[in-house]
Amino acid sequence: MVGADWPAATGRCFAISLAIKTENLSKIYSHDATGRPVGLVDLSLEVEEGQVFGLLGPNGSGKTTTLKLLLGLIFPTAGKGEIFGHPLGSNAYKERIGFLPEGPYFYEHLNGIELLSFYGSLFGMGGGRLAARVEELLHLVGMWDRRFIRVRDYSRGMRQRIGAAQAMINDPDLLFLDELTSGLDPIGAMEMHKLILELRDQGKTVFLCSHLLKDMEPLCDRVIILNRGQMCETGAVRDLLRVENQYRLAVSNFSDDLSRRLVALAQRTEPEEGLLAAYFADQNAALSAAQEASAAGAVIEELGTHHRTLEEVFIEAVGGEE
Amino acid sequence: MRPIFRVARATFHEAWRRRFLNGILVFAILIIGSSWVFAYLQPGAELQMVIDIGLGSIRFFGMLIAVFLGTRLIPDEIERRTIHTILAKPVSRAQFVFGKFLGGAGTVAANLLLMGIAFYIVFAIKAPQLQAQKPEDALIFAAMYSNIAKAILLSFFEIFLVLGIAVVASTLFSWVLSVIFTFVIYFVGQMSDFFQQLADPERGASKAAQILLGTIYRILPHFEIFDIREAILQGTYTPWTTILRIIGQGVAYLVVVLLIGYLVFNEREV
Numbered sequence: 339m340v341g342a343d344w345p346a347a348t349g350r351c352f353a354i355s356l357a358i359k360t361e362n363l364s365k366i367y368s369h370d371a372t373g374r375p376v377g378l379v380d381l382s383l384e385v386e387e388g389q390v391f392g393l394l395g396p397n398g399s400g401k402t403t404t405l406k407l408l409l410g411l412i413f414p415t416a417g418k419g420e421i422f423g424h425p426l427g428s429n430a431y432k433e434r435i436g437f438l439p440e441g442p443y444f445y446e447h448l449n450g451i452e453l454l455s456f457y458g459s460l461f462g463m464g465g466g467r468l469a470a471r472v473e474e475l476l477h478l479v480g481m482w483d484r485r486f487i488r489v490r491d492y493s494r495g496m497r498q499r500i501g502a503a504q505a506m507i508n509d510p511d512l513l514f515l516d517e518l519t520s521g522l523d524p525i526g527a528m529e530m531h532k533l534i535l536e537l538r539d540q541g542k543t544v545f546l547c548s549h550l551l552k553d554m555e556p557l558c559d560r561v562i563i564l565n566r567g568q569m570c571e572t573g574a575v576r577d578l579l580r581v582e583n584q585y586r587l588a589v590s591n592f593s594d595d596l597s598r599r600l601v602a603l604a605q606r607t608e609p610e611e612g613l614l615a616a617y618f619a620d621q622n623a624a625l626s627a628a629q630e631a632s633a634a635g636a637v638i639e640e641l642g643t644h645h646r647t648l649e650e651v652f653i654e655a656v657g658g659e660e
Numbered sequence: 661m662r663p664i665f666r667v668a669r670a671t672f673h674e675a676w677r678r679r680f681l682n683g684i685l686v687f688a689i690l691i692i693g694s695s696w697v698f699a700y701l702q703p704g705a706e707l708q709m710v711i712d713i714g715l716g717s718i719r720f721f722g723m724l725i726a727v728f729l730g731t732r733l734i735p736d737e738i739e740r741r742t743i744h745t746i747l748a749k750p751v752s753r754a755q756f757v758f759g760k761f762l763g764g765a766g767t768v769a770a771n772l773l774l775m776g777i778a779f780y781i782v783f784a785i786k787a788p789q790l791q792a793q794k795p796e797d798a799l800i801f802a803a804m805y806s807n808i809a810k811a812i813l814l815s816f817f818e819i820f821l822v823l824g825i826a827v828v829a830s831t832l833f834s835w836v837l838s839v840i841f842t843f844v845i846y847f848v849g850q851m852s853d854f855f856q857q858l859a860d861p862e863r864g865a866s867k868a869a870q871i872l873l874g875t876i877y878r879i880l881p882h883f884e885i886f887d888i889r890e891a892i893l894q895g896t897y898t899p900w901t902t903i904l905r906i907i908g909q910g911v912a913y914l915v916v917v918l919l920i921g922y923l924v925f926n927e928r929e930v
Contacts, residue, residue, distance in 0.1 A: 409748045412929040429750050437748035443741045445670055447677055459666045460749040504745060514748075 357512045357543040358385035358408065362417035365403050378403045378567045380417065385560070387511070390534060390544045392554045392575075394652055395564035401547045402440070404564070405516055408545075409437060421512065433461065436510035440517040440547075442501035446490035450481050450500055453489060457504040475503040480529065494521035502530065513537065516547040531557060555579075555648040563655045571655035579645045585624035588615045588640035589631045596634045603627050613639055663751040664759040671733065671763020676770075678732075681725055685771050688721035692778045696786050708893055710786050711804075714779035715811055715889055722772050722819040723846060729767060730826025731838045733760045734925070743930050754922045761827050761918060765820050772819060776812040783808060800895030807892040810903050817910040818886035822846055824914045825881070828921035831928060849883040852876075881913050 366377040378400040385391045395401050406412045408419065410427030424430040444453055454472040458464075463471065476482040479499040492500065498521045505513055518534070519527040534544055534557050548554050554561065555575065563571040571578065587604075589596070590613050597614055601607050603623065604616035618624040628641050675681065695713035699706035734757070737743040747756065783804075791801045825845055829838035859865050859873035885906050891898045 406744075406929075409744070411744060411747060413927075429752050432748065432750040435748065437745060439741065439744050442745065444745070445674055445742060447674060448670075456666065456670055457745070457749065460663050460746070460751055462662055501745075508749075 355387040356384050356420075357387045357389075358383065358391075358419070358421055358545065360408075360417065360419035363404075363407060363414055363419050364416040365400075365407055365412060366415050375567060377415075378407070378564075381564075381569055382417075383562055383569075383572070385543060385545060387543050388538065388541050389559045390538050390546065390557050392558035392561035393545065393547045393564065394549065394551065394554065394561055394648075396549065396656060398566070399564040400567040401564060402516070403567070405437075405439075405514055405545075405547060409435075409514065431512075433508065434511045435514065436505035436508065436512070437514045438498075438501045438505040438516060438518060440520060441494075442497055442504075444489045444497070444500070444504075447488060449488050450476055450485040450503075453500060454503055454507055458507045461508045463508070471507060471509075475506060478506075478533070479503045480526075495523060495526055498522055499526070502533070510542070512543040512545065514545045514547075517550075518546065518548065519550060519553055527553065551648045551652055561648070563652055565656045571651065575648065578651045579648065581644050581646055583619050584644040585618045585621055586615060586640060586642060586644040587618065587624050587628050587631070587638070588613045589628075589636040590614075590639050592631065592636040593634060596631055596636055599630065599634075600627060603630075615640075617644060663749075663755045664762060667746065667751065667756055667759025668762035668766060671760050672766040672770075675729060675733075675763065675767040678729070681729060681767070681771070684721055684725050684728075685774060688717050688771075688775050689778045691717045691721075692775060692782060695779075696782055699786065707787070707790050710783060711808070711889060711892055714782060715808070715815070715892075718772060718775045718779060718812065718815050719818065719887070721775065722768065722815060723822050725771050726764075726768050726819045726823040727826050727839055727842045727846075729764050730823040731830045731835055731842065733764050733827055733830065735830050735835055738930050747930065753926045757827070757831075757922050757925050758918065761824060761921075764823050764827065768819050768823055769816055772812070772816055776815075779812070780808065797895070803895045803897050804892055807888065807896075807898050810898055810900075811888050811892060814886045814888060814903065814906060817907050817914075818883060821881055821883075821910050821914050821917070824917040824921070828917055828924065831921055831924045845881070846883060849881045851884070852880045852882045853884060855880070882909070885909065 361382050363381040364375075364377070364379050366375040366379065368376045370376055381400075381404060393401050393404060403412070407414055407426060408421065410432075413427070419426045421431040422434055445456070448456060451472055454475060455468060458468045458471060473482070476485050479502050481496065481499050481503065484496065487496075489497070489500070498518070502515070502518065505515065515534075518530050522530060531553065534546070537544055538559075544557075546554060546558065558575050560574050561572065561578065562569055587600075588610065589600075592600075592614055597607075600614060600616045604618055604627065607614060607616045609615075616624075616627060618627065624641065628638055632638055692714050695710050695717075696706075698713055699709040702709050734743075737746070737760070743756070747753070751759075787801055787804065791798065822842065826838065826842040829841045832838065833841060855873045855877040857863065859870045859877060861870060865873065888898055
């Protein structure tokens with residue numbers, strides 16, 4: 339097991355198990371006209387066990403390449419990586435992982451039960467244990483009523499659901515999910531989000547790849563943002579979203595006089611669908627502005643520290659690279 | 661070992677749903693079934709016609725199925741991306757290649773078996789009629805039944821070898837190229853003795869020609885050894901030791917071919 343020393347608040351040191359670790363992992367397919375490498379360049383990351391880790395990036399940023407390298411489907415041109423302490427591509431860690439590819443493809447002639455039984459049998463599962471697991475998963479992903487339908491007749495959402503089920507057939511410790519909610523309706527997407535949070539509560543590690551940033555924000559503990567094959571931002575989501583020394587006051591039912599007053603007091607103001615948002619560098623300034631607004635008859639809709647959205651972080655990171 | 665059989669089973673079930681294979685099988689059975697009609701075209705050589713058409717069809721259509729199935733087994737998995745979810749499970753690349761081959765071999769064997777049964781039925785109907793015309797050849801006819809079973813058995817191993825070459829070719833080349841490559845190897849392999857004769861110094865072969873042609877002879881699979889039609893027609897008893905020696909040669913060659921396939925596929929990105 340790979341471990342990294344991590345000083346705790348108590349001053350003691352204890353080992354944190356890493357599910358994934360890569361060092362300068364690279365896969366360079368070619369170089370573009372400007373001589374810039376195309377592929378993935380020098381990716382170093384550590385994913386602790388029990389985390390929900392998000393891999394974000396625009397199309398062609400290297401997300402799929404990263405996943406394929408981690409799964410041993412392609413081979414690095416430089417660098418190295420480990421999953422649960424085993425080198426990439428080794429069969430040793432595959433007992434403990436599950437993988438849902440983007441737009442999953444399966445043998446078309448199988449129905450839901452046969453498909454899950456096939457994948458379960460690759461883990462050496464069989465008999466009553468496999469049958470029970472298949473039934474449990476079909477219920478979990480909402481496919482039990484459609485268990486006899488053949489894959490060739492599946493809708494995109496059904497493929498996604500059965501794909502999630504096959505990824506969990508071995509009760510994996512680490513799940514790689516590529517665009518999990520792709521093709522799902524809002525209820526299906528919500529169910530999958532709930533599932534990920536349940537998996538995290540069970541101590542599973544989840545490695546999510548997505549471009550749906552609003553979905554990722556409440557799910558991920560840490561994210562890494564890739565652009566053009568290079569890491570341009572990484573960190574805990576709460577750290578990335580936090581804006582140092584920024585307080586936000588949002589008011590409604592405000593007069594023109596109050597609006598002018600807030601413009602004068604705040605660092606900046608922004609109108610927002612019937613609201614006026616004002617941003618302050620100092621907490622006391624925000625509080626006194628709120629008191630002033632309240633006295634002027636406005637309604638205080640929001641007062642607190644300001645957070646960015648993951649989308650803003652993403653655009654800033656990717657835009658900076660561009 | 662278990663993943664090999666799981667992959668093989670899935671491959672077998674999927675292969676039976678390939679319409680072009682079903683088409684080849686139906687056509688082959690029609691040709692074999694109508695061989696007794698063709699027999700009337702050559703009075704005096706009816707039996708030879710039945711055997712030539714029957715066994716020839718089994719080998720030819722079996723070869724077609726092996727080539728078109730074998731060259732698609734792995735590329736289809738890669739193009740449809742079904743391979744991603746399989747190799748992400750504890751299935752090694754060696755297990756995947758051997759599983760795909762085994763599933764393909766099962767499909768080919770089932771097709772050959774059906775063609776063989778069709779031929780045996782035609783032969784069992786036709787032979788007694790011809791035997792009645794030549795009662796003095798009773799012993800020859802008796803040997804034929806066992807020889808035909810042996811010939812069909814040999815065609816299994818011949819076609820397995822073609823399938824193995826097709827699977828390996830598909831890991832090396834594009835589909836069109838792998839089909840051409842397998843056909844060329846098969847047809848040139850039918851004439852491997854010819855290369856040995858050309859390399860014979862007594863026939864005036866130069867030193868360079870001896871080395872080149874001798875190397876080709878040693879590398880190529882000797883497909884002609886699987887053809888025992890002459891022995892059948894002459895009513896010569898072909899001993900089981902001969903059959904087992906031929907099968908042994910085929911299996912040894914197949915193991916080497918599959919090993920090459922594994923080594924190539926192990927380095928291949930999917």
